[in-house]
Structures are given as structure tokens and as C-alpha cells.
Amino acid sequence: MEIEVENISKSFGDVRALDRVTFDVKAGELFGLIGPDGGGKTTLFRILTTLILPDSGHAVVAGHPITDYRAIRRSVGYMPGRFSLYPDLSVEENLKFFASIFGTTVEENYDLIRDIYVQIEPFRKRRAGALSGGMKQKLALSCALIHKPRVLFLDEPTTGVDPVSRKEFWEMLRRLRQDGMAILVSTAYMDEASLCDRVALIQQGRILTTNTTANITTTFGRPLFALRTRNIYKVTQDVQEYTYTRSIYPFGEHLHYTDKREKPDPDELRTFLLNKGHRDIEVSIIEPTIEDAFMELAEKES
Amino acid sequence: MKGFIIKEFFHIFRDRRSLIILFGMPIVQILLFGFAITNEIRNVNIAILDKARDASSERIVEKMLASGYFIIDSYLESENEIESIFRQGKIKAVVVFGPNLERNLGAGDTGAVQVIADATDPNTANTIASYAASVVRDYQAEINPDVALPLQIIPEVRMVYNPELKGVFMFIPGTMTIILMLVSAMMTSISIAREKETGTMEVLLVSPLKPVQVVAGKVLPYILLASINAAVILLLGYFVFKMPMQGSLIALLGTTLLFIITALSLGILISTVAHTQQMAMMISLMGLMLPTIMLSGFVFPVDSMPWPLRVLSNVIPAKWFILILKGLMLKGVSITYLWKEVLILVLMTVALIGLSVKKYAIRLA
């Protein structure tokens, strides 16, 4: 285990940021901490990187307890939100600086970052502040990796970045696992969950579940319907009047529906809507996605 | 429009820090200004060289004491002691009574009373001289009520260290102090606060770098910059304004470096409480520069201020440094005379650094 978290809790005044959080991350594992903003992800990261102390609970990072901050700070790479680079230094200068404070050089671990760095190398003399979001992200990742850490902490690295850059970034992360590095990534984008080996879903400081995405969706526990229609708004209103409706949410070009009953019949629902005057309605049974699972678990929590 | 104004008021009142600055600061400043700005003098230390030792001199000294302007620090035995007592810096003026005081006063002889004033602070020196003169005149009027003007005694005044009463001799040490304070303290605190603001501080903390290394890395460039500044000012002062450089150059450079470090440690301390650059700048300007200008003795004589302010002024590092500068440059005293001032600066520096190191967060919270 490269990261072991046991019952970590932290409050800021009245607000309980983290509530008995427990999970672990193995060497060579890409682990996702998935949840919306305000869920406690950043607080947890700060605790694991020894920047703040928890109120209760313990954790071990790279073999050291989090009280041993000196040892941990030498062995981890950290990319906090907000792309913490020096905007007035160039790409090259930033990289050299971060290498030097870890007592190494850019050349020494270049292999590790080569695939990433080649994408920004043409801009190496440009000031970091003038880079696009996607490129800043790549540079920040390079700077976090340059000293070949055992554990990598990435706090919402893909937030606010377009889907193309996001995809590329995750591809880079997946390649990094090969060297035995444990990677803990947090994100608010649910679709990124399936790119991880395992995930922990977190909302309002509580872990909803920890597992592979496949297992999470199989334990969804109830049938899920997808409704296809041109008239999303009107159909939503009408379904809300249906007696058996448990939940109805838009999901891209469909609506996802769960029923109060254990074995609902999709045809029943279709008939109900046809009677309401909706033509071309399709109701089918589908497999839940991680987002469905998240919402279901979140509802259960509250 | 009205809605916008109301909103701004909400913002202002809810931000406690802004409130302190908006209301607290002006009040403090008015008080400071009010008490500090005074062209009068009070409690000036003087020495007496009394060659007359008669009723007249005794009476004049009594009157001087009674006036509240002066405090008699010591009685000198001979002229030889005059120079050294000025060097020691404890007194601002020496009043010399000639041997035939009583007779001379009566006859209108101008050699009767001499006021030798320390003109490193020309304004104060002038004031001292005229006050002393008025006391003497008072006495004359006392003993010779019928003696009309033109026969009144005007004590002979001699200004030492700055015979031409050049304002610039006061100005240069003072300005240099202020500038060094500005560059060192304010710039350092802003630089550290900027790391916090952009979030790079977080990344720096999660690295093998010890906090003391981060701070040292921040501080060293500013030491260099501030030293260059100091050198430029001194050179300008010497060549352009013909400032005297009576004392040891090495001592001057050494104490300047010491002061720079003191100012830097102040900057570091400020950065531990300021979380944003703006806050750092505010605190530097309001909390540091202003009191420094007011209470260091640069512009307004400290002795004339009410005692709480005088006590406060001892806490201001600039005050001690100005004394050192004046002593070295204008009076040409050797550094050993200034040991007290130097020691105080060293102690302040050590205390500030100690405090900063303690407050310096290894963690964010």
C-alpha cells in the first residue's frame, strides 16, 4: 500500500469537510477520488501531503505516517488545483526550478516526463502564464513528476479543461502507472471514473463507496430505464406525475428513470406517456453508468 | 446606482480587516501626527560649563530647568570635555558661562554666555539656541528691568558638526533609512505573500525545502538590492551633496548591512501574517513606514513628543540606525561609542528572526 487512509475527519468551524474517510491505494494503481466541488477532495489532499493536520484518524503515505512530514514531502509529487506554477518564469525555467528543489536535474528523470514534455517543448521559452489551460496542465504534471516521486497527488487536474486535453491527460496518467507509481487523482467529472483502476465516490466529506467502476455499477440494485424523446421538458413534467416514479433525470439525449417498484414494466410507462399525447417515445432498460450510481448512492446518504 | 452603493457598503462593513484600516488607522495617525508634530522642543538634554559659578549662572540654570525645555545632563569641568560629550551623543547643546558673567551681563558683553548646539539636526539646533537665548534674556530682564533693548545680551551661538546648518545632512541619513526600510521590508513581505497568493507556496512546502531555505532564498536577493541602493545613496550624498564622512567607512557599511537585515526580518514577520500581497503592502505602509517616518526622529524631534510616543520610538529600528548614521558620518565618532545602538539593532534582528521562524507555518493550518 502506498497510501493508507483510516478514519480521517476534519472540520473547519461548523463545516465538516471530511467524515471518517477510509480507503487505500496500491503501488502502480491509478485511483480516482470522484465527487463534486465542496466534497472534501482538496482538504483530503492537503492532509495527505502533510499541509494540514486532520482532526482525527491516521494515514500513511509512501510508508511514512503523515506526521513525518519531512519524509513524505521528499517522496511525493503534488499538483494542487489552480496550476501552481510561476507565471513569469518560462516553461524551461519552471521545470529546472522544481527539479532543483528536489535535488535532482531535468536530465535525470527525463524519461518519465518525455511523452508529456514533448508536447510543450516547442513552447519551452514561453512564460508559463501565457500558456493555454491544457499546456499549463502538462507542465504542472511534468514539474510534479520530475523528481520521480513514489506517490503522485493530482488535485482536479482536468477541471476547466476541454475534453480533448482531458482525454490526452488521462492517457498520460495511465502510462505512468507502469513504473510502480501510485497515483491519486481527484475530479468532478464522472466520466473520468472509468479511466481509473479503482475509485472512491465522495460527497460532502463522506465516501459513498470504494471499488472498481464495474463493481459499482453492478451493485446499482434496481432497474434503470432510458427514455428517448424529442420533448424532454414536457415528458419530464408528465413523468413526475406518474405514481410509480422514483426519479427522473436528464442524461444527455435520454432521460433516466427509476421506479418505486422492484420489477417495473417499461411498456406500462410508455403507455402512460402515449396517453399523455407524446408520440415517438422509446423506453428501454439500460445498464447504469457511474453517474447513475453516484446519484443513487448520494440520495441514499441523505 | 443606489443599489450599487448600498452593496459596496455591505462589502466594506463585512470585511473586518478593511474596517480596521478605514477607521482604526486614521485615528491612530491623527493621534500620532497631533502629538508628534511639534516645532517646539521639550526635555532637551544639555550640559553646562560654568566658569562663573556665581549667583547669576545658578539663577540662569534654574530658569532653564524651570522652563521645561531643558534637562541638565551634566556639569562639565573644562572645554576639553565639550567635544567628547557631544560625541557621546547624550546632549544636544552645551551652555557655557564665561568667568565674568555677572559683570558682563550688566555691561552688555556678548561673551558672557555661549550656546554650542549639535547641528546634525539643524532645525532643532536653531530652536535650542533661540530658547536658550530667551531664557538668558528673561534673566536679564529680571535683574535689570530698566535696561532697554539694544543693550540686551544675545548669547553667542555656535553650531557644531554642521556649521552651515545644511538640511541635507539630516535629510540623507533619514531618507536612506526610509528607502532601505521600504525595499527590504515591504518588498520581502510582498514577495512572500505573492507565493501564498498564487498557490506556489503549497507546492514549495510539499518538497524537501525547509521553510528556512524558502525564506533565505527570498531574502538574499533583496539584501543585494538594498545594499546597492544604500551604496548609491551614500555615493550621491558624498559627491553631490558633500556630506561629510568623518567616521570609519567600514563601520558605516557594516552597520548599514545590519540595518538591512533588520528591515528584512521585519518584512518576513509581516509576511507571516499577511496572506495576500495587498495585505502585505498595507501593513508595510501603514504599520511600518508611517510610524517609522513619524517616530524615528527623521522629521520630528522625538524628545519633544509626549512620553508614550518617546517610548514607542525606541521600538523603531530606524531610530537607532539614524543615530548610528549621524554619529558615523557627521560626528565622526568611532563605532565603540555607538555600541549601544548597534547592540539594540542586533537584538531586534535576532528577536524578529526568532519570531518569524516560530510563526512560519510548516503547514497551512
Place this chain on the structure above:
Amino acid sequence: MTASEPIISVEGLTKKFGSFTAVNAISFQVMRGEIFGFLGANGAGKTTAMKILIGISRPTSGKATVAGYDIYKDTEQIKKSIGYMSQRFSLYNDLTIRENIEFFGGIYGLTTREIRDKAEALVEKLGLRDKFNRPISDLPLGWKQKLAFSVALLHDPKIIFLDEPTGGVDPVTRRMFWNMIYEAAYRGVTIFVTTHYMDEAEYCDRVSMMVDGKIEALDSPARLKEMYGVNSMNDVFLRLARNQTRAEIA
């Protein structure tokens, strides 16, 4: 529901910064009452284009009208007729819900009575009565965004511009937010929205994609998917945006 008159008309709109052309002669129309998705990678120029349409930036050349007003001459009118909400800024954190509503109501030129009535209705609908006098900072992010949306609609604008309104918000609240968008669209408000969530692109009636300052695609999600032979808007985006050659403008 969707009337066939354009409420936003853009023709050859161009914006240059020095020698750099951020927006390169784009042309399109947004119909009244539709939900229009304005997509593009970072650096494609969509933020710049949007700033022009909401009247805070001046184009280099080209024509455009928003709600019938010209973007060169009538920017003040435009600002009064539209609602705007972004991820970065929505409401003032240290003011209470009531104070925010009163403030924005005032800015939009509503009378005190109107403000009071609307505040009442809003609070009732969102179920925030018990938080009415608490500062916004007390609310979780999703609620802030929902509230901000409602406040942006306070003055019944014909169009509302939404700049990545659901960033970082939890999935349930995100959908509740979109329900609110649907409802507003149903009432005839035109919605102009940018987003990074490709599933949200599916909710739109039509979607445009900017790449390197130009509009590379403009159609309904269904037709775009058909055109590119893919199953999701995410894949459409990847097809188009991957080829973008340039980086983001500062």
C-alpha cells in the same frame, strides 16, 4: 415552442488582437426560444465571441445583433435585455440572498415592489425561505448556481447567456439546474450556453463548435452525430477539436 425568428444574428464577426485573429468571420443565428449550445476547445475563441455578444467587447469587424440591438451602437440596451451567469462569478458571497436579489433587481431597473414580489416567488420555488437572510457563502455550490440563474432571470430577459454554469457541481444538482433551464426555455427564454460537459450538449436544440476561431459545425446534436457516424457529442467534439492547432488566448 420554437418560433422561427432569429434573436441573435451574427454575420462575419471578427475579433483580432494585434496580428492574432481570435474570432475569424463567424456567422450564425440563434432562434428565439431555442437552447443553443456554444462549444469549442479552450483557445477556440468562444469566450471572446461570447464577450462580444453580451456587449462587453468590441469586434474588429462584422455585424451582429442581439435581441434586435446592434452590438456596436446599442451595447447598453443589450446588457439590459439579457441575463448573464458564469461559473466564475454569480452572486456576491458576503451578501445575503435577499441583499443579492435587491441589488441585482436594482441594477436591472426593477421597482421595489417588483423586486419584492419576485424575491418572494423565487424563494418559494427554490425552497430557500429559511436561508433568505443568510449570506450566500452558506449555500453549497449547486444551490448558489441555481440561485444565480434565477437572479439572472429576475428582469425577464429574452435571452440568457450561461458561461459554463455547472462546472464542479454535483450530478443531481446539475440536472436540477438543467430542469430550470428547460423550464425557462419552455416559457420562451432563449438560452445561449457554453459548457465542457458533453452530455449537456445533448440537451441543446442546436449546437455550434468553434475550432481555431471558426465555426466548424452547426446543427442539432442528432444530426451531428449522424454526420460523423458517432454515438455521442463527446465523440463529435473529439473529431472536430482534436485538430485545433493553436493554444489559448490569455
